[in-house]
Amino acid sequence: xxxxxxxxxxxxxxxxxxxxxxxxxxxxxxxxxxxxxxxxxxxxxxxxxxxxxxxxxxxxxxxxxxxxxxxxxxxxxxxxxxxxxxxxxxxxxxxxxxxxxxxxxxxxxxxxxxxxxxxxxxxxxxxxxxxxxxxxxxxxxxxxxxxxxxxxxxxxxxxxxxxxxxxxxxxxxxxxxxxxxxxxxxxxxxxxxxxxxxxxxxxxxxxxxxxxxxxxxxxxxxxxxxxxxxxxxxxxxxxxxxxxxxxxxxxxxxxxxxxxxxxxxxxxxxxxxxxxxxxxxxxxxxxxxxxxxxxxxxxxxxxxxxxxxxxxxxxxxxxxxxxxxxxxxxxxxxxxxxxxxxxxxxxxxxxxxxxxxxxxxxxxxxxxxxxxxxxxxxxxxxxxxxxxxxxxxxxxxxxxxxxxxxxxxxxxxxxxxxxxxxxxxxxxxxxxxxxxxxxxxxxxxxxxxxxxxxxxxxxxxxxxxxxxxxxxxxxxxxxxxxxxxxxxxxxxxxxxxxxxxxxxxxxxxxxxxxxxxxxxxxxxxxxxxxxxxxxxxxxxxxxxxxxxxxxxxxxxxxxxxxxxxxxxxxxxxxxxxxxxxxxxxxxxxxxxxxxxxxxxxxxxxxxxxxxxxxxxxxxxxxxxxxxxxxxxxxxxxxxxxxxxxxxxx
Amino acid sequence: xxxxxxxxxxxxxxxxxxxxxxxxxxxxxxxxxxxxxxxxxxxxxxxxxxxxxxxxxxxxxxxxxxxxxxxxx
Amino acid sequence: xxxxxxxxxxxxxxxxxxxxxxxxxxxxxxxxxxxxxxxxxxxxxxxxxxxxxxxxxxxxxxxxxxxxxxxxxxxxxxxxxxxxxxxxxxxxxxxxxxxxxxxxxxxxxxxxxxxxxxxxxxxxxxxxxxxxxxxxxxxxxxxxxxxxxxxxxxxxxxxxxxxxxxxxxxxxxxxxxxxxxxxxxxxxxx
Numbered sequence: 001x002x003x004x005x006x007x008x009x010x011x012x013x014x015x016x017x018x019x020x021x022x023x024x025x026x027x028x029x030x031x032x033x034x035x036x037x038x039x040x041x042x043x044x045x046x047x048x049x050x051x052x053x054x055x056x057x058x059x060x061x062x063x064x065x066x067x068x069x070x071x072x073x074x075x076x077x078x079x080x081x082x083x084x085x086x087x088x089x090x091x092x093x094x095x096x097x098x099x100x101x102x103x104x105x106x107x108x109x110x111x112x113x114x115x116x117x118x119x120x121x122x123x124x125x126x127x128x129x130x131x132x133x134x135x136x137x138x139x140x141x142x143x144x145x146x147x148x149x150x151x152x153x154x155x156x157x158x159x160x161x162x163x164x165x166x167x168x169x170x171x172x173x174x175x176x177x178x179x180x181x182x183x184x185x186x187x188x189x190x191x192x193x194x195x196x197x198x199x200x201x202x203x204x205x206x207x208x209x210x211x212x213x214x215x216x217x218x219x220x221x222x223x224x225x226x227x228x229x230x231x232x233x234x235x236x237x238x239x240x241x242x243x244x245x246x247x248x249x250x251x252x253x254x255x256x257x258x259x260x261x262x263x264x265x266x267x268x269x270x271x272x273x274x275x276x277x278x279x280x281x282x283x284x285x286x287x288x289x290x291x292x293x294x295x296x297x298x299x300x301x302x303x304x305x306x307x308x309x310x311x312x313x314x315x316x317x318x319x320x321x322x323x324x325x326x327x328x329x330x331x332x333x334x335x336x337x338x339x340x341x342x343x344x345x346x347x348x349x350x351x352x353x354x355x356x357x358x359x360x361x362x363x364x365x366x367x368x369x370x371x372x373x374x375x376x377x378x379x380x381x382x383x384x385x386x387x388x389x390x391x392x393x394x395x396x397x398x399x400x401x402x403x404x405x406x407x408x409x410x411x412x413x414x415x416x417x418x419x420x421x422x423x424x425x426x427x428x429x430x431x432x433x434x435x436x437x438x439x440x441x442x443x444x445x446x447x448x449x450x451x452x453x454x455x456x457x458x459x460x461x462x463x464x465x466x467x468x469x470x471x472x473x474x475x476x477x478x479x480x481x482x483x484x485x486x487x488x489x490x491x492x493x494x495x496x497x498x499x500x501x502x503x504x505x506x507x508x509x510x511x512x513x514x515x516x517x518x519x520x521x522x523x524x525x526x527x528x529x530x531x532x533x534x535x536x537x538x539x540x541x542x543x544x545x546x547x548x549x550x551x552x553x554x555x556x557x558x559x560x561x562x563x564x565x566x567x568x569x570x571x572x573x574x575x576x577x578x579x580x581x582x583x584x585x586x587x588x589x590x591x592x593x594x595x596x597x598x599x600x601x602x603x604x605x606x607x608x609x610x611x612x613x614x615x616x617x618x619x620x621x622x623x624x625x626x627x628x629x630x631x632x633x634x635x636x637x638x639x640x641x642x643x644x645x646x647x648x649x
Numbered sequence: 650x651x652x653x654x655x656x657x658x659x660x661x662x663x664x665x666x667x668x669x670x671x672x673x674x675x676x677x678x679x680x681x682x683x684x685x686x687x688x689x690x691x692x693x694x695x696x697x698x699x700x701x702x703x704x705x706x707x708x709x710x711x712x713x714x715x716x717x718x719x720x721x722x
Numbered sequence: 723x724x725x726x727x728x729x730x731x732x733x734x735x736x737x738x739x740x741x742x743x744x745x746x747x748x749x750x751x752x753x754x755x756x757x758x759x760x761x762x763x764x765x766x767x768x769x770x771x772x773x774x775x776x777x778x779x780x781x782x783x784x785x786x787x788x789x790x791x792x793x794x795x796x797x798x799x800x801x802x803x804x805x806x807x808x809x810x811x812x813x814x815x816x817x818x819x820x821x822x823x824x825x826x827x828x829x830x831x832x833x834x835x836x837x838x839x840x841x842x843x844x845x846x847x848x849x850x851x852x853x854x855x856x857x858x859x860x861x862x863x864x865x866x867x868x869x870x871x872x873x874x875x876x877x878x879x880x881x882x883x884x885x886x887x888x889x890x891x892x893x894x895x896x897x898x899x900x901x902x903x904x905x906x907x908x909x910x911x912x
Contacts, residue, residue: 088869192739258746266739292746296753304761304847313843315765320840324764328757657798665791672787672901676780679906689768692902699898707794707891709884713745 013108014205017076021206024071028064029056036060052218052235059310061217062240069206069248076205077109078198109202111194114597116201117180118493121486123201124172125566127208131165132559134158141534143552145541155534156221157214157238163224164211164242168249170340170474172204173482175252177343178260178284180489184590185278187269187609187624189601192262200255203248211245214238223532225333228316228325232308240309243302250295253339257291260284269589269624271609278588278613279366283346286370290335290342290377298332301325323390330381337470338377341477342370345412345441347485348434352416353614354586355431356423360614362415369415372408380405386454387461395454402452409445413438424617429503430584433484436511440518441476444469447522462532465525472518480510483565490569491579495596498576502568506561513557520551587616587623602626664706671699730878737881744885748892751855755896758851762844762903771908772845775833779905782825783897789818790894797887800870803877812867815890819860826853848900855893862886 009015033056036043045053054061073079081091105115106122138158141150150158179201183191191197214220218236226246231239264285268277305325307313316322353360360366382390382398416438425431447469450456460466483506490498524544529536536544582591589607590597607624615621675695682688704710728736796811798804826849836842866886869875875883 086865086869088872088874193743196743254750258743258750261746262739262743266742292750293753296750297757300754300757307843307847311846312838313847314838314840315761315843315847320843321765324761327764328761331757654798654802654804657802658795661791661794661798664794665788668787668791669784672780672783675902675906676776679902680776689902689907692906696899696902700895703790703891703895703898707790707894708888710745713741 011108012104013076013202015107017072017202017205018209020071020073020075021068021209024068025064027071028062028067029060031067032057032060032063049218052237054217054237058237058240061237062244062306062310065210065213065241065244069203069210069244072206073199073202076202078195078202081195109198111190111198112599113179113183113191113194113197114493114601116197117176119201120172120179121176123204123208124169124176124482125569127165127172128169129562129566130212131162131169132562134162134165136555136559138162138534139552139555142536143549145536145538145545147535150534152534153219153221156223156532157219159532160220160223160242161212161215164246165208166474167224167336167340168204168208168211168246170478171249171253173478174287174339174343175201175256177280177347177482177485178287179256180493181590182260182263182281182284183267184593184597184601185281185588186264186267186272187589187602187606188263188267189603189606191259192266193259196255197259200252200259203252203255207245207248207252209245210241210248214241214245217241225329226302226305227329228305228308228322231305232317240306243306247299247302250299253291253295257288257295260288261292264288269606269609273609275364275367276609276613277367279349279360279363279370280343280346282367283342283349283370286374287339287342290339290374294332294335294378296332297328298336301328301332304328323385323388326385326388326390327382330384331378334381334384335374335377337473338373340474341441342373344437344476344478344481346370347481348416348437349412349419350588351430351434351484351488352419353616354584355428355434356419356425357617358419358423359612359616359618360415361418361421362411363612363614365411366415369408369411372411373405376401376405376408380452383452383457386457399452399454403449406445406449413442413445428487428584429498429500429507430484430488432504432507433480433487436507437476437480437484439476440472440480440511440514443515443518444472444474444476447472460525462530463525464521464529464531467531468518468521468523468525471514471521475514475518483510486565486569488584490572491583492590492595492597494573494576495579496572496576497579497583498572499568502564506565506568509557509561509564513554513561517551517554517558520547520554523547524551587613589624589626592624592626660706664702667702668699671695733879733881737884740881740885744888748888751892752896754851755899758844758848759899759903762848765840765844766908769908770841771906772834772841772904774845774905775830776905778825778830778833779901782822782830783901783905785818785822785825786894786897789815789822790891792818793887793890797883800875800880800883801877809867809870812863812870816860816863816867819856819863819890823853823856823860826856845904848904852893852896852900855896859886859890859893862889 010019033043036057036059043057044055045057047053047055056064084091106119110116110119135158138150138155141148141155179191179197183189214236215238218238220238220242221234221236222231222239226239226242231243264277264281304313304315308315308317314320316325349360349366379401380398382394383402386395386398447465451460451466451469487498487503490496524547525531527543528540529544579595581594584591589602592607593601605626607626609623610625611622613623615623675692678688678691678695792811792815796808796815799808799811830849831846834842834845836846863886866882869882
């Protein structure tokens, strides 16, 4: 790690990693090609992007991506301590001081959970905008009937990438929230396994590179679900890149989850029983339990298709069975929906009492409802398959288990309404986003039962209604709460305040645009517009053409609003007003620390839990006690140059 | 100390014998019981039993609960 | 900073955290193997199985079980400070593990005639994943062996030995389920 201190462009972890990826790719390509030459197999194909052959055979490209990923991890430096341990060399347990300081530390390996949290959040925003950009491309195509400027292949690639890259962005966003906040909220100085934490973040970068390289290697045609037999017969090499990119993103999810669970179980502060943890920690824990277990199944199913393509195995085509893939795939991908939304719902429950100045209504029920959702979520996967031709006797049980999800979700809604009731609400940007999230998640929730009920789903399956439904769920369960969290904890992370006017502008652009987009999608869906098609039946045009145009305009407005938010964050981090330690009068322990938070969080002065977490407005109540010697001393405003991400430009 | 040590090694020996006996039982059942349609049930049951012994005695799953206080010797 | 200076209490705490992490990893890994196990019955049912050598199956299964026994003995010997017995048992474990790997990859695989059909695909998928885990387990054991020779572990502080042992037994448990699934349940098709 010492050589990193010298500085210079090539000392940046990200740059070293990318170089490593390129080297690994070349080695992988060469290795397989030479091996095939030795074995007397056809080693190369013509370079012909039209026919989707790219000089090297598919196995060589896959080997390149795998070795590229490994080389990336080796060169970025997150694994070096593990190699020392293998040789029997001891390393310091929390060596934060050995890493870069200032803005540059966000671009290099660090074991500090706060740096990793910011890295997750930043990457999430970048990937999120990229996925949104893909959406704008194919949304513009749909604005009018007929094909405008994309061909069918490009259209397929764009909507597939929009879906899967969004999912990666959401997983990264969830990682940002749980990595940054869980240790702070439970009073730990770091995660249980800091090196694993860094590894779990950095593996996402080569995963994203691999995933995106599919654009150049023939594109994708299956949609984000990658169903065989199409994903198996597709001649495009992009399919293989898609499978392995997602596989490594999933590995990040698994290892991150492992870390969150261990941290929560083993590292809580004195007095913090499970029923005194903040709700956000509960939801992060429930999320991690899904991520730890179910994610393996999507990894397995994608590997099996990849083996079909590479080694000619048979699982899902010919005498195999494509329904098996769907079972394996949805066993992850349905619970994954709860991975996406649970932390968001936890954020809502976390922020609502702060802005309503009232205790959270029904704390215990809300805490347990997160686990209720996670558990029931494991038993509902086949509701995605009502029309797939699976055994028909499975339909009704899965319908009932699906509708059962409404119970724990309803508990959350009752709690939110009960918390709002009679509260003294204030309307800062995070508060607005929380309220917006509740209204949108209600729409997402209410549009769910028609899809969960077999009889109606037979009509709704694969229409734009479904697209509208899950966009409402994702915006209400993740996007709005995520932005709420970003605005809410921004002063804590950067030490500076964001611009309130721009924040409100973001909200008031995004909310109506979202409603136009999602309700519009539901409408065209009910009128017969199918999802995943580049062009629609001309007979439909009189009914849906206007709505399609409106959806497209709304999509651009959403894009604009996100751009405003990002500009707000970047500029405020550099030049914003210096923030006070606790701008929201929160009771949460992380707000008892100065902003930005010092490297070792609570250091040798851990707090003790002495009360309930959400007793806002009750006189004389306190949640945590921080060593009185230390707390006032550290309340001083942070130094200007401290560690704001963009402060050095 | 010596007593404990003997006992610990003894557990290993006992579990090995049980595992090998069950494996031979499995092998015979799988190869010579000529009823393909139902033989999976006892075979899976035997596998569960074997796994139970390994997880309990070889992997010391109990240490997950008692690990912080326990001394190994 | 380093564990040399930590108290035994701190070491135990850290060990408990590591242990939980390891078990969570194993639970996660179980889902991969369970997925393959389910896929095998989904595609082949309980009436058919891949075409394999029964004698070889019994032999390698026995080898792996015995290796687990020696792993247990090695860990116990370490906990009681029985150094010579520890090294001997660990060596035998590594040797048996390697024999198992050779039995599967070098003997069984060529015999199984890979032809891309469903039964052989299932067979190679499941044995391949398992063999990969055996291989990593052997690496793990060799590293632990080398570090023991450097005198890094004592009767009180030997978490890496325990971790390697638990991982090795886990690989054994997986095989306990894969053996009947691949070798015993069902008759050979055709």
